[in-house]
Structure formats: C-alpha cells, structure tokens
Amino acid sequence: MYRIRFHGRGGQGIKMASRILGNAFFLEGYEVQDAPRYGAERRGAPIFAYVRADMAPINERGVITNPDLVVVVDDSLVGVPAAGVTVGLDGNAVLLIDSAEPPETWNERLNVGSRVIILPAAVAGDASVQAAAACAGAAARLVGAVGRGALEGAIHDELVDMLPDAVESTIKAAFAAYDHMTDQEGVVKEGTLASALDYARPDWIEMPADDVSLSGPAVHGGATSVQVRTGLWRTMRPVVDYERCRRCNWVCGSFCPDNAISVAADGRPIIDLDHCKGCMICVAQCPPHAIEAIPETEAAAADEKEMRT
Amino acid sequence: MTAQSKTGQPTTRRLMTGNAAAAWGARLADIDYIPAFPITPQTEIIEALSRWVGEGALDARMTMMESEHSMITAAGAAAATGVRVFTATSSQGLLYGMEMLYTVAGWRAPFVLVNVSRGLAAPITLEPDHNDIMAARDSGFLQIHCATAQEVLDQMLIAYRLGEDARVRLPVIVNLDGFYLSFTREPVDLPEKQAVDAFLPPFDPGPTRFRAGKPVSQAVAVLGGAPYSYFRYEVELAARAALPVYDEAAGDFADRFGRRHDAVEAYRSEDAEVVFVMIGSFATKAKEAVDRLRDAGTAAGLVRPVLLRPFPEAKLRAALIGKKAVVVIDQNLSIGKGGVLHGEIASALYGHTGAPGALLSFIGGLGGRDIGADEFFEMARLAAEAAESGEIPPPRLLYTGNELREMRKLQAIAHVEHAEAGEAS
DSSP: OEEEEEEEEBTSSHHHHHHHHHHHHHHTTOEEEEEEEOOSOOBTSEEEEEEEEESSOOOOOSOOSSOSEEEESOGGGTTOGGGOTTTTOOTTOEEEEEOSSOHHHHHHHHOSOOEEEEEOHHHHOSSHHHHHHHHHHHHHHHHOOOOHHHHHHHHHHHTTTSOHHHHHHHHHHHHHHHHHTGGGTTOSOOOOOOOSSSOOOOOBOOOOOOOHHHHSOOOOSSOGGGGSOGGGGOSEEEEEOTTTOOOOOSHHHHHOTTOOEEEOTTSOEEEOTTTOOOOOHHHHHOTTOOEEEEEHHHHHHHHHHHHHO | OOEEOTTSOEEOEEEEEHHHHHHHHHHHTTOOEEEEOOOTTTHHHHHHHHHHHHHTSSOOEEEEOSSHHHHHHHHHHHHHTTOOBEEEEOHHHHHHTHHHHHHHHHHTOOOEEEEEEOOOSSSOOOSOOSHHHHHTTTSSOEEEEOSSHHHHHHHHHHHHHHHHSTTTOOOEEEEEETTTTTTOEEEEEOOOHHHHHHHSOOOOOGGGOOBTTBOOOOOOOOOSSHHHHHHHHHHHHHHHHHHHHHHHHHHHHHHHHSOOOOSEEEESOTTOSEEEEOOSTHHHHHHHHHHHHHHTTOOEEEEEESEEESOOHHHHHHHHTTOSEEEEEESOOBTTTBOHHHHHHHHHHTTOTTOOSEEEEEEOOGGGOOOOHHHHHHHHHHHHHHHHHOOOOOOEEOOBHHHHHHHHHHHHHHHHHHHHTTOOO
C-alpha cells in the first residue's frame, strides 16, 4: 500500500492535491482513500491531507503515521510542531518539499534519514490550484504507478467546475512537475503492513485523577487569543495605499472577520499584521480599491530591506 | 469520475466522501422535502442537496430552519403528510433537537436523519465519537451505523424502506463518523436510478396520511399511565418488528445490487477465538487488525452491529457464543458507567450457555483520537490472556504516556497564564 501525506496551509490547495493524486491512482485501477484534515480555522492554518492507494480494498483509516511519501507545499511549516510534518518520517520515506533551499540543508535540519527531493518554486508556481496540481504531478512520478493519462483525467474530474483555460493551465503545471521528476521515477516504494508479531506495545497508562483546578478545561485569563500570532498563517498581505484610502473608517474594518483592522486618530485604517490571516476580504471590499494583496514572501523581503537601511 | 474496471468494462464506481454518499442516497431516494440546518461536519451534505435542488437535478423543497429543534419538528410534520423527508445533523445539533426526536418518533412519522458523529462539548471538538448518537439511543429512532462510504449510500435506501414499512413506521438515523468517513473519499458504486426505484417505491402512508382539509392533532395528552404505556409499548413492538423487516429489505437489496448489509457483520469470526466488537468506521481498522493478527497466527475476528436499534440481540449472541474472549471497544463514555456497547453486549450474553468467559471493555477513539494497530494487537493479546487465566482486567480508558506528557505541556502553559492572572494557587 502507498501511504502519502500532503502538508500546506489552508488555501494552498492541499486538499485538491490529495484529490488529484487519489483520483489518478483510482483511474489506474487502484483502491483509494483520500481525505483532508483541518480544524475550525482553515485559510492560512496548517492543514494536511492524505492518500492511501492499494490494489486490494483498504481497511486502514485515519491519519497516516507511517508515510512512504510526505509532500510539503509550504516549507515554513516544517518548524511548526503542530503541523506534524515530520511525523513518521524515517529512512524508508521520501520527503518532497517545495523550497528554495537545497536537500542537504533539509537533511541536516531534520536528520530523519529520509531522502529529500526539492520541488523548485519555479516548477511549482504560485497559484494554489496549479501548485497543488504540480505537487500531485511530482508525487505521481515519484510513485511511478501513475501515468500522464491518469493524471490528466484526474485533473479534469476534480476541476469539473472550472473554465477550460484554467483546467489546461493546471494540467500544464502538473505535467511540468511530473516531467521534472523523471530521474526520480519510482523512488517511493509501497510501505509494508503492520506486524502483530513484533509490534511495540502501546505505553498505556492509568489515567491520573487530577484536581479539578487542573482537570477542568479552562483557559485562565482573558484575551489569550491575542497571544496567538495567527498572522504567521498569512500567505498574502493586504497593504493599504493611504493616498487612495478615503478614510471611510468602517468598510475594511467591519468586514474583517478577525477584527484585525483598527482606525488611527487621523482616520487611517491600521492592519494588525500579527493577527491578519490574509483572507483578503478587505481587499475585495475596499470601495476605492486602496488595499493591495502582496505575496507575503515579497512583503517580508521588502520589510527586511527596510530594516537594514 | 467514472473509471474503467480492471477488466476494461465501464463501471459506475467513483470516489466520494461519506457526506457525498449520504447526499447521493437522499437524491436516489427521490426525497421531497429537506428541512436543514448547517453544522460541521455535516454541512457538505446539505450543500450538495441545495446545489442539486438549485440546478433542478433534484425535485425537492429545501428549507433552512432556525434550529435543529425546528428542523426535526418540520421533518416529522412533513413526513406525517406522506412525503419523503430527509434531514441531517451532528453532535450539538442532534442534542439541541433531542426533545423532538422523541416526539416525532412518537408520532410514528417515518423519515431518514443522517447524523455525522462528532464529540460533545465541553470541551468543544469537531472530531468524532459516538456520545452524540448514543444520546439518541432510546428515542424511538431506529439506528443504522455505517463503516464505509458505500454503506452510507446503500443504507440510506434501506433506511427509507425500513422506516416506511407499514409494520414499522418509525424514523431512522443513518450514522457515519465525522472526518474518518464524512470527509474521506473512497470508491463507491452508484446504483442505477431505475434499480433504486424498483427497490424503493414511493412512500405510501395509507390511512395515516395527514391532510390540511382533514385536521388531526398530534399533541395528544394522556394521563393515568395505562394509555401512555400503550403508546410507548406500541413503539417498542414496531421497533422489534423492524428486525425481520430489516433482514427482508437488506436481503432484497443484496439480490438487486449484489451487496450484503447484514444487521450484524461477522468478519472472519466463525472460527475466531478472540473477537472485537465495535460499531462505525473504526471497525474497518479492526478488520485490518484481524487480518494482521491472522497473519501472526492469532484466530481473531470482528463482529459489528450495523443495526443498533432495534438491537439484533439474537444475531449477536449467535455470533459470539462459544468464543473464548470478546473485546468490546466503545467510542463513547457513559460517564460514571463506562462503554455503552459493552453493557449491551453483556446483556445479550449473560446467562446463556457458552457465553464467552472473557468480556473485556476498552474506551477509545473519543474526540477523533485514533486507535492504533498496536493497540488492537495489545487488546487481542490481553483478551487471550484473560481467557486463559480467568482474570478479567477492569475497563481501560485508552491513553498513552506520551499523550499525557503532551497534555501536561499544555497544562503548564495554562498554569503560567493562571499565574499571570494573579490567581495561582
């Protein structure tokens, strides 16, 4: 059985990537299971999705903890423990990562013994659907069991509601990544079945009966959500052009679902970048079109430059 | 998403989630009315139906209600007029509508309610366990528990036939687990509409049909006990009558569609010495464990109640009598008692010759907490050991040292905040 896990942020097409790969396996005659896993917060939040594929019916279910391939669309997630990127990575697994850094760097950082393969940003692209398709395409080639025809068919199926142009450019992105991985075709091997003979016994414990002051599910103190910098989830940054801004004071701030836009004494809207998740609703709502969406990587680079000068 | 089978023949198999399978089941059942209210992880079902109604692919009336309480009232009232009704909810929503679950079942109004299982607050979660559906256990709704997306679709059709049968006339809950099934895509064979129509003719309520021109009141009050008992006993007898009716419907379904959905699934249990008992989608994980245990030389099996209400007691007894050890895994917790299923299985076996000597109880999978293959193997090992020694271990709450360490870390953070708030002890 192939066990494949995709990691990214809500909005980066992780669910779509898993569906394209799952469907492509299915078109190749495999039994398939694919599923996303996310919480209440989605856009920008770390999420993952997984695919199981086997020629026999699949009874395994739930999160994959022994992956044969882990695909990471956003390399900033590797250092986020809650994202669980490294769960189950070992010498038998392959890590495919969309990153500007070389495999050696990731080998040193992670030290898990997995083979690291880089999906260059130039191949993966920026737009979420195309990037998702590129990840699925690259994964398909690494597995070696999925042909171009199945990949194309799967994209047609999954993008059935999209315009033909968008479908074509998505297929192009998937094929580009598929072709980029030619030399690594088949490096991902099917994982083995669990053994009931030499399994490690679970370290079950007797539950301690804790005092209610500890065991009640309370968050002590108010406004603790302020301490969680959800701004780190952002992939796009809204930037206000104060020349164009009419100081209307309420449209952007009222529509902001995270209450991350306040109004300064002089009437300028101020975006709290520690808590803006980058949903871009303000960009869409601003009457004079004074808010622009800029990729976070570009915005961060500009910040750094400014700090140096 | 259609595919070629391995023999090159076109098939109608396609990938769909448990939620999509529920929506397709409702669509193929030609439902007329959908009172709805959104809640995670059920919302995709009503989104799909809403889209089909909008596109004209499904000729039904859909109404967004202001709560699940109203939603279930509307479902029962519409079903009383003789139309085919579908609705869906989950978790907090099911409990919010709880008063009306009992009420509409008492009306003997048949319809299908899909519950997508999710743990109950507090604390709040989105992930699954069975405390929501167990809370509805005694309501008069029949309960069908699904393990795969294919079962969800098929059981939707069987559920309408079962509930609408003149010998039964009760609403039915089709239950599926959130995330593990609701958001998980698997290959599903989509039946032909004509074949479904032949299996499931339109609902004919006969003389019980409510018409605006012929008013009836459902708000009957009875005092003195005996009239009340009469009505409740009648519901009980109707639910018991549903056992053979289910067998009939599932048998006819198997003849027409080639897929068997027995009231109790017995997987490699015939010659098994150690048997797992569980419901829902985690049971497929138990199947996987059974296969691996068999590879390792342990005669393991799985017995899964598909129908939970009415309780298929005789079938369960037949499947479990003579086994050395039975492991009941409950994804629910009756606080202060333990696993609900464990108690029910014990009641089915108690005092019967050949009842397994070892009946073990494990609580796990609460709030989406996974149950690992290693845990299934360990449960089987402990069960075999208990059967050998005659010493039955007490019920175990599945939790690992690592999980507690993780919890302690979170509590340490909470404690710091506590101290900062100036309230530390």
